[in-house]
Amino acid sequence: MSALPGVKALVFDTFGTVVDWRSGIARDARTFLAKHKRDDIDPLGFADAWRKKYQPAMEAVRSGKRPFTRLDVLHRENLDALLADHGISAGKAELDWLNRAWHRLDPWPDAIPGLLRLRAKHFLAPLSNGNILLLANMAKRAGIPWDAVLGAEAAQAYKPQREAYTRTAEILGLEPGEVALVAAHNGDLAAARKAGLKTAFVLRSHEHGPDQATDLRADSDWEAIVGSFEELADRLGC
Amino acid sequence: MSALPGVKALVFDTFGTVVDWRSGIARDARTFLAKHKRDDIDPLGFADAWRKKYQPAMEAVRSGKRPFTRLDVLHRENLDALLADHGISAGKAELDWLNRAWHRLDPWPDAIPGLLRLRAKHFLAPLSNGNILLLANMAKRAGIPWDAVLGAEAAQAYKPQREAYTRTAEILGLEPGEVALVAAHNGDLAAARKAGLKTAFVLRSHEHGPDQATDLRADSDWEAIVGSFEELADRLGC
Numbered sequence: 001m002s003a004l005p006g007v008k009a010l011v012f013d014t015f016g017t018v019v020d021w022r023s024g025i026a027r028d029a030r031t032f033l034a035k036h037k038r039d040d041i042d043p044l045g046f047a048d049a050w051r052k053k054y055q056p057a058m059e060a061v062r063s064g065k066r067p068f069t070r071l072d073v074l075h076r077e078n079l080d081a082l083l084a085d086h087g088i089s090a091g092k093a094e095l096d097w098l099n100r101a102w103h104r105l106d107p108w109p110d111a112i113p114g115l116l117r118l119r120a121k122h123f124l125a126p127l128s129n130g131n132i133l134l135l136a137n138m139a140k141r142a143g144i145p146w147d148a149v150l151g152a153e154a155a156q157a158y159k160p161q162r163e164a165y166t167r168t169a170e171i172l173g174l175e176p177g178e179v180a181l182v183a184a185h186n187g188d189l190a191a192a193r194k195a196g197l198k199t200a201f202v203l204r205s206h207e208h209g210p211d212q213a214t215d216l217r218a219d220s221d222w223e224a225i226v227g228s229f230e231e232l233a234d235r236l237g238c
Numbered sequence: 239m240s241a242l243p244g245v246k247a248l249v250f251d252t253f254g255t256v257v258d259w260r261s262g263i264a265r266d267a268r269t270f271l272a273k274h275k276r277d278d279i280d281p282l283g284f285a286d287a288w289r290k291k292y293q294p295a296m297e298a299v300r301s302g303k304r305p306f307t308r309l310d311v312l313h314r315e316n317l318d319a320l321l322a323d324h325g326i327s328a329g330k331a332e333l334d335w336l337n338r339a340w341h342r343l344d345p346w347p348d349a350i351p352g353l354l355r356l357r358a359k360h361f362l363a364p365l366s367n368g369n370i371l372l373l374a375n376m377a378k379r380a381g382i383p384w385d386a387v388l389g390a391e392a393a394q395a396y397k398p399q400r401e402a403y404t405r406t407a408e409i410l411g412l413e414p415g416e417v418a419l420v421a422a423h424n425g426d427l428a429a430a431r432k433a434g435l436k437t438a439f440v441l442r443s444h445e446h447g448p449d450q451a452t453d454l455r456a457d458s459d460w461e462a463i464v465g466s467f468e469e470l471a472d473r474l475g476c
Contacts, residue, residue, distance in 0.1 A: 133386070136386035147375075171371060197432055
């Protein structure tokens with residue numbers, strides 16, 4: 001018996017759930033910082049500081065203060081601010097390269113083996129706040145087998161806004177309850193459930209490094225609670 | 239020397255260019271018509287008649303008479319009208335199945351081998367008037383290796399409206415001149431060129447059957463003019 005009866009499409013939070021953004025950003029930040037002789041800046045701290053500007057930037061869109069703006073643009077504005085904080089100036093090509101570090105993140109080890117199994121029985125798509133190009137370049141580089149690239153840009157709304165979930169189901173031609181969100185973040189799952197989607201929690205205990213304090217357990221009775229995408233495939237009989 | 243210097247993404251018209259819509263629709267129409275004991279109706283003629291309602295339906299959106307409406311919905315309205323013309327009534331499940339015949343079209347024999355070669359050097363996406371789900375289901379069934387599923391629904395505009403082309407380039411983070419449209423239709427290519435895209439014509443001399451009278455040759459000096467996707471891969475050094 002499947003843990004998600006009636007579910008036809010699985011949609012995935014991406015940063016933290018499918019890919020390890022912190023190590024990936026730190027890897028490319030290290031190269032950039034070394035070139036600028038700023039070995040005094042910890043690349044992992046740089047990654048955390050860049051990511052910290054993510055929610056406030058999206059909040060400006062969610063609140064209606066600015067029109068929908070894709071994440072590549074928000075990431076770039078945040079990068080400019082972060083570099084200004086550190087007194088670093090760099091050329092356009094270099095900044096474009098560093099900003100695209102978000103396109104070059106590596107999946108957690110279980111992600112692709114699990115997705116390849118899940119794909120046989122389900123339609124798979126990211127439901128990420130990343131923009132289409134970011135997610136598509138990431139998938140092309142890492143071999144992530146999405147059936148379509150969805151998310152905030154396709155829905156023109158940032159999670160956890162209700163429309164991000166409901167418009168994704170609509171694009172898929174499905175009722176919300178025929179779609180399940182897979183995510184490592186309880187807050188994302190709570191918003192998805194409120195919008196009518198089914199929910200699957202996957203534990204990613206090192207997304208924020210060894211001292212992670214959040215999302216170390218399921219906060220609610222999500223329909224599936226697993227430790228990896230492979231375990232999710234087991235639970236769904238794939 | 240590549241026929242399309244500076245081009246980073248190839249976007250493809252789909253119905254007629256990548257897939258043989260006429261045979262595919264006729265195949266499933268034949269099953270449907272036999273079930274309704276209407277062997278008097280020619281399945282190929284049925285496919286042509288259904289397709290004939292396609293441009294007028296999109297025109298209502300292009301002209302602003304109705305808001306953007308995805309192609310699955312337009313196809314279904316057109317199917318209802320076509321069946322009414324023939325005095326056929328059918329149940330919802332059956333109609334849903336027949337309407338999804340557009341999701342089950344087969345590629346021309348050279349399409350997938352060509353795309354697999356082109357994919358090594360280019361970002362590949364459909365730029366079709368088909369909606370995201372239609373194109374994604376088609377790709378999943380037939381193994382079409384798109385890097386992302388774009389088109390009218392992502393751009394919220396139907397070709398040949400300028401925005402269908404320019405917004406696609408924008409989603410790809412590219413200048414229009416860094417994107418080439420591959421299409422079997424001179425009109426589509428003319429609109430793409432006007433919007434700043436590069437253009438590649440591929441001859442599909444049997445899209446409309448043995449008596450096809452349109453698009454049997456390139457009407458203009460498109461940057462590439464080829465007889466198959468494999469020839470396009472040759473011309474681009476892939």
